[in-house]
Amino acid sequence: MPERLRRLLLQVLAAGAALLAISGIYSLYKVIGRALDDGQRDWWFIGTFLPRSTDRDMPPIRDIISEFNKPLREGGPELINLIWDASLFTLREALAGFVLGVIIGMAIAILLLRSRTLEKGTMPYVIASQTVPLIAITPIIVIWGRKNFGFLPWEWQDWMSVSLIAVYLTFFPVAVNGLRGLQSPDPDAKELMDSYAAGWWQTLWRLRLPASLPYLFPAFKIATLASIIGAIVGEISAAQSDGIGYLILDFASKYSTGPERLYASIIGAAVLGLLAAAVITLAEFAILVRRRQATRS
Amino acid sequence: MTETTKDPTSQSQGAVDILDLNKIFLPGNASQVIALTDINLSIAPRSFTTLIGPSGCGKSTLLRLIAGLIEPTEGSVTVNGKTANRARQDRDYGMAFQTASLFDWRTVRKNIELPLELLGWSRADRRKRTEEMLELVQLSEFVNSYPRELSGGMQQRVAIARALAFRPSLLLMDEPFGALDEMTREHMQTELLRMWQETGTTVIFITHSISEAVFLSTQVCVMSPRPGQITAKVDVDLGERTEETRDRDDFFDYIVQVREALRS
Numbered sequence: 001m002p003e004r005l006r007r008l009l010l011q012v013l014a015a016g017a018a019l020l021a022i023s024g025i026y027s028l029y030k031v032i033g034r035a036l037d038d039g040q041r042d043w044w045f046i047g048t049f050l051p052r053s054t055d056r057d058m059p060p061i062r063d064i065i066s067e068f069n070k071p072l073r074e075g076g077p078e079l080i081n082l083i084w085d086a087s088l089f090t091l092r093e094a095l096a097g098f099v100l101g102v103i104i105g106m107a108i109a110i111l112l113l114r115s116r117t118l119e120k121g122t123m124p125y126v127i128a129s130q131t132v133p134l135i136a137i138t139p140i141i142v143i144w145g146r147k148n149f150g151f152l153p154w155e156w157q158d159w160m161s162v163s164l165i166a167v168y169l170t171f172f173p174v175a176v177n178g179l180r181g182l183q184s185p186d187p188d189a190k191e192l193m194d195s196y197a198a199g200w201w202q203t204l205w206r207l208r209l210p211a212s213l214p215y216l217f218p219a220f221k222i223a224t225l226a227s228i229i230g231a232i233v234g235e236i237s238a239a240q241s242d243g244i245g246y247l248i249l250d251f252a253s254k255y256s257t258g259p260e261r262l263y264a265s266i267i268g269a270a271v272l273g274l275l276a277a278a279v280i281t282l283a284e285f286a287i288l289v290r291r292r293q294a295t296r297s
Numbered sequence: 298m299t300e301t302t303k304d305p306t307s308q309s310q311g312a313v314d315i316l317d318l319n320k321i322f323l324p325g326n327a328s329q330v331i332a333l334t335d336i337n338l339s340i341a342p343r344s345f346t347t348l349i350g351p352s353g354c355g356k357s358t359l360l361r362l363i364a365g366l367i368e369p370t371e372g373s374v375t376v377n378g379k380t381a382n383r384a385r386q387d388r389d390y391g392m393a394f395q396t397a398s399l400f401d402w403r404t405v406r407k408n409i410e411l412p413l414e415l416l417g418w419s420r421a422d423r424r425k426r427t428e429e430m431l432e433l434v435q436l437s438e439f440v441n442s443y444p445r446e447l448s449g450g451m452q453q454r455v456a457i458a459r460a461l462a463f464r465p466s467l468l469l470m471d472e473p474f475g476a477l478d479e480m481t482r483e484h485m486q487t488e489l490l491r492m493w494q495e496t497g498t499t500v501i502f503i504t505h506s507i508s509e510a511v512f513l514s515t516q517v518c519v520m521s522p523r524p525g526q527i528t529a530k531v532d533v534d535l536g537e538r539t540e541e542t543r544d545r546d547d548f549f550d551y552i553v554q555v556r557e558a559l560r561s
């Protein structure tokens with residue numbers, strides 16, 4: 001499809017241009033900030049309110065990029081390998097959380113679909129669950145995991161707590177959009193299934209679930225990013241030292257000796273999110289666009 | 298006007314027999330709706346019956362009662378000698394709606410296969426039957442298309458193929474051509490009559506169009522609202538329909554007859 005290919009190419013170009021623009025603004029500001037730091041406080045009027053900037057506050061982009069190839073310690077692995085391994089670890093935590101979150105979210109949606117009363121009674125609590133700040137519940141989940149999950153047949157590890165936090169952020173958009181999608185078939189379609197004397201589960205499987213996909217993909221996109229954010233925040237809180245979240249925390253504490261590393265690890269986390277979102281978009285493309293179904297949100 | 302002779306020994310000889318039927322939605326409730334009163338209707342096997350009447354006179358309700366999708370408040374609906382609900386469980390009928398109600402995510406083939414999947418047919422059997430049905434509705438080359446890629450008339454033909462796929466003895470159609478333009482509509486009428494003759498199915502068809510009712514039917518049931526009831530039954534005897542039928546004098550006579558029945 002040349003038309004579709006052209007659009008894709010255009011999107012890639014736009015993303016590249018945006019990246020260049022951000023780098024440009026960053027570098028431009030460095031020039032201004034540096035000038036301000038050199039004591040030119042009366043540099044037009046902006047000197048009175050713009051913060052100053054040194055290479056330590058804003059390391060040059062060239063330095064950030066070259067930092068990727070440097071080892072932390074003499075003879076150790078290069079930074080990019082560290083970031084790669086840590087990102088993979090975090091991705092695994094997030095993926096486990098995402099999968100479990102989608103399963104729980106869909107289970108809630110199907111449960112609420114079965115009963116209007118349940119929907120009315122439960123939805124407020126589902127929504128309320130999301131108003132509890134993540135930072136507040138994270139330590140509790142980690143402590144519970146270490147102390148109280150001993151009854152489980154397997155040994156509880158901190159990364160599982162981190163995944164649980166990702167679950168907490170993931171199930172919500174899936175449950176809400178999933179329910180809307182499951183309720184979306186029009187009365188004629190439902191009556192058609194009734195006319196075939198199809199059972200409730202048959203109707204769910206052949207009508208409601210496929211009809212809910214256009215509603216679910218936007219939720220999956222939100223959930224993907226939420227699960228990564230949840231995993232990163234969870235790692236920081238749980239001091240789970242293998243992931244990108246902890247790496248960011250670690251480099252932040254050693255900022256004065258290597259500011260480029262913090263920037264590099266943040267870029268690593270951003271790329272992780274982008275790649276995950278790209279995978280979902282590809283899946284959406286493969287499933288919905290091929291069927292000429294339009295996304296609803 | 299016809300009234301099938303009541304033969305007590307074979308009460309179930311019709312494809313559909315409706316006796317003293319009343320339907321009230323939300324009975325006893327302040328907002329109750331008396332949708333149908335005193336419906337008596339007998340539909341012979343292989344006949345083509347249309348229900349015609351103004352909006353809200355209970356046509357869809359009557360069709361859904363025959364389909365066993367809702368229960369009568371009083372009276373009985375017998376389909377092929379069984380209760381309507383039993384007939385539904387036995388898949389005695391196929392159904393088509395004004396919105397073709399094809400599933401967007403299924404190809405034409407998979408849409409027609411839907412009822413066959415629910416009946417647990419093997420893959421090979423489903424394929425074979427789908428091919429036959431596509432030939433019947435003359436859409437064989439669109440087997441792998443998605444509904445979005447078809448015109449309204451083509452979608453409706455797929456919906457009819459789906460309704461007839463498991464060869465039910467009865468076809469229930471609720472304003473299936475209501476959303477089509479006049480040209481497509483007349484074409485679809487001819488097509489439907491051809492399929493009706495080829496398959497020997499009993500058809501019950503809802504329409505707003507008098508000429509459509511007369512052109513298609515062997516029996517036209519004229520309904521009036523508040524309360525919904527059948528006010529007249531017109532037997533139509535036009536023989537084999539062709540495009541010329543639409544210009545014949547007796548065709549116009551029947552149209553006048555139905556129009557007057559609708560007015561009274």
Ligand SMILES: Nc1ncnc2c1ncn2[C@@H]1O[C@H](COP(=O)(O)OP(=O)(O)O)[C@@H](O)[C@H]1O
Pocket residue numbers: 322323330331332350351352353354355356357358359525
């Ligand atoms: N499920 C229902 N609950 C309450 N009233 C209904 C329901 N279905 C239909 N009705 C009412 O019954 C009457 C007949 O409706 P319907 O059979 O759809 O008419 P038609 O198909 O002839 O336009 C209308 O007044 C409609 O509002």
Ligand SMILES: [Mg+2]
Pocket residue numbers: 356357358471
């Ligand atoms: Mg209607």
